[in-house]
Amino acid sequence: MSHPPVLLWFRRDLRLADHPALVAAVAAAKERSAPLLPIFIWEPALFAGPRSSANRTWFLRESLKELAASLRALGSDLIELQGPATVALPQLIGAIRAVGGTGEIDLFITRDHTPFARRRDREIAELLAPLGVHIHAKRGLVVVEPEELLTGSGTPYGVYTPYFRRWLELVDASSPLPRPRALPPLPDPTPTSNADHAAISAHSLPTAQADLLPKPGERAARAHADAWRTSVHQYAARRNTLSDSTGTSHLSAALHIGLLSARELVARQLPLPPAVEGERSGERLWVSQIAWRDFYTQVLWHAPHAAQRAWRSSYDAVKWSQDQRAISAWESGTTGYPIVDAAMRQLAASGFMHNRARMITASFLTKDLLIDWRVGEAHFLRHLVDGDIAANNGGWQWCAGSGTDAQPYFRIFNPVTQAGNFDPDGAYVRRWVPELAALSTPAIHAPWAHPKALAAAGITLGKEYPLPIVDHAEARQRTLAAYSVALKAEGAK
Numbered sequence: 001m002s003h004p005p006v007l008l009w010f011r012r013d014l015r016l017a018d019h020p021a022l023v024a025a026v027a028a029a030k031e032r033s034a035p036l037l038p039i040f041i042w043e044p045a046l047f048a049g050p051r052s053s054a055n056r057t058w059f060l061r062e063s064l065k066e067l068a069a070s071l072r073a074l075g076s077d078l079i080e081l082q083g084p085a086t087v088a089l090p091q092l093i094g095a096i097r098a099v100g101g102t103g104e105i106d107l108f109i110t111r112d113h114t115p116f117a118r119r120r121d122r123e124i125a126e127l128l129a130p131l132g133v134h135i136h137a138k139r140g141l142v143v144v145e146p147e148e149l150l151t152g153s154g155t156p157y158g159v160y161t162p163y164f165r166r167w168l169e170l171v172d173a174s175s176p177l178p179r180p181r182a183l184p185p186l187p188d189p190t191p192t193s194n195a196d197h198a199a200i201s202a203h204s205l206p207t208a209q210a211d212l213l214p215k216p217g218e219r220a221a222r223a224h225a226d227a228w229r230t231s232v233h234q235y236a237a238r239r240n241t242l243s244d245s246t247g248t249s250h251l252s253a254a255l256h257i258g259l260l261s262a263r264e265l266v267a268r269q270l271p272l273p274p275a276v277e278g279e280r281s282g283e284r285l286w287v288s289q290i291a292w293r294d295f296y297t298q299v300l301w302h303a304p305h306a307a308q309r310a311w312r313s314s315y316d317a318v319k320w321s322q323d324q325r326a327i328s329a330w331e332s333g334t335t336g337y338p339i340v341d342a343a344m345r346q347l348a349a350s351g352f353m354h355n356r357a358r359m360i361t362a363s364f365l366t367k368d369l370l371i372d373w374r375v376g377e378a379h380f381l382r383h384l385v386d387g388d389i390a391a392n393n394g395g396w397q398w399c400a401g402s403g404t405d406a407q408p409y410f411r412i413f414n415p416v417t418q419a420g421n422f423d424p425d426g427a428y429v430r431r432w433v434p435e436l437a438a439l440s441t442p443a444i445h446a447p448w449a450h451p452k453a454l455a456a457a458g459i460t461l462g463k464e465y466p467l468p469i470v471d472h473a474e475a476r477q478r479t480l481a482a483y484s485v486a487l488k489a490e491g492a493k
Contacts, residue, residue: 235282296394
């Protein structure tokens with residue numbers, strides 16, 4: 001081996017289309033007539049860490065299988081290495097040097113922005129620089145990089161609406177980078193994969209039902225995105241109906257591991273339909289959801305403490321309840337509030353939850369049960385196929401009132417009102433709480449208030465379905481008092 005290979009490290013960018021790091025790596029390899037070595041590193045924290053998810057690991061593993069097959073069809077392959085990367089990469093460089101690969105080595109990556117990824121990448125850079133490795137970090141995970149968009153005073157945005165206006169001005173609307181038609185050859189000899197697939201398989205047995213999980217891989221993701229493009233104009237009218245399974249895009253899992261380019265998806269919607277007074281088009285509303293993903297990414301980039309603590313530090317003073325019975329009831333979907341229980345059961349069964357349902361269940365945990373938002377955040381991450389550290393954290397802190405652009409602590413969702421607004425015919429509850437299916441609305445959303453309907457359906461609360469775990473009105477007053485005491489005490493310091 002005279003020329004060392006150009007390295008392409010796939011991370012959260014498991015696609016071939018609109019992939020800046022891939023395009024740059026291929027160009028570098030061709031320029032110096034060098035081989036190209038695509039790799040993926042199985043970080044132990046990725047599949048066995050405290051914030052891992054068997055559902056996500058399954059989706060990742062299966063998507064990697066398709067990526068490897070796609071690379072082989074282009075004359076290459078994917079080498080899977082056992083992490084951590086701080087060990088695997090120096091070992092790989094050593095193996096390349098041992099077979100005669102001399103000269104500088106270029107390593108191409110797509111930027112990742114989580115606190116874990118930033119820490120890992122800093123360590124990698126320090127380890128590999130003395131080994132003659134140059135790291136080239138390219139964009140490709142978000143639409144607008146977190147440090148590119150600041151307020152006029154040079155500070156990060158803490159409010160979404162002005163952020164979104166500026167974000168739209170910075171979107172790169174150019175055509176997507178094409179998939180390569182062929183790839184440079186692998187190095188000879190080719191390093192062998194050494195990933196511990198037995199351990200990975202043991203941690204990738206989905207907790208969700210297999211038939212309810214999204215189809216893995218770039219091909220399925222692109223087909224789904226193409227189909228969504230034909231109905232995105234209906235998004236404004238359908239996005240908040242919980243029982244409408246096709247009213248939202250269901251592309252979040254694909255975006256999380258980069259089966260699709262977020263920038264390409266946004267560019268395909270541009271130019272957006274003209275704004276009309278009092279109305280927002282489905283296209284604009286859906287693009288704004290992609291912008292929310294970028295917004296929360298930049299929040300965590302500029303305030304990494306928010307991964308563990310309240311973004312608004314005063315909210316760390318809230319005295320949370322430690323009621324394990326309440327936590328268990330919430331997690332298992334047995335709170336006695338049908339809309340909450342339906343959403344939690346949907347999460348357990350499918351690894352997915354509608355965004356409106358995420359807000360309802362998060363509000364219920366933090367505001368009705370007065371349980372620390374971090375408990376809910378961790379539970380979501382254990383189950384969500386699309387579990388994104390930044391977006392999940394941002395959503396939970398929004399509901400708890402402790403984050404940027406947050407819902408005020410005194411604005412507390414009434415779960416029965418929410419159910420009536422967003423599951424008006426009760427179809428969502430009937431699917432996920434079948435023991436109440438015989439009830440019609442409004443009884444299905446507040447069965448305790450409709451004894452005649454319960455009797456007619458042969459349902460006894462506390463037997464076929466639990467009694468409400470709390471009284472919402474009383475819980476609301478308890479929460480208002482707890483938040484008020486904490487914030488006043490913090491403000492007096």
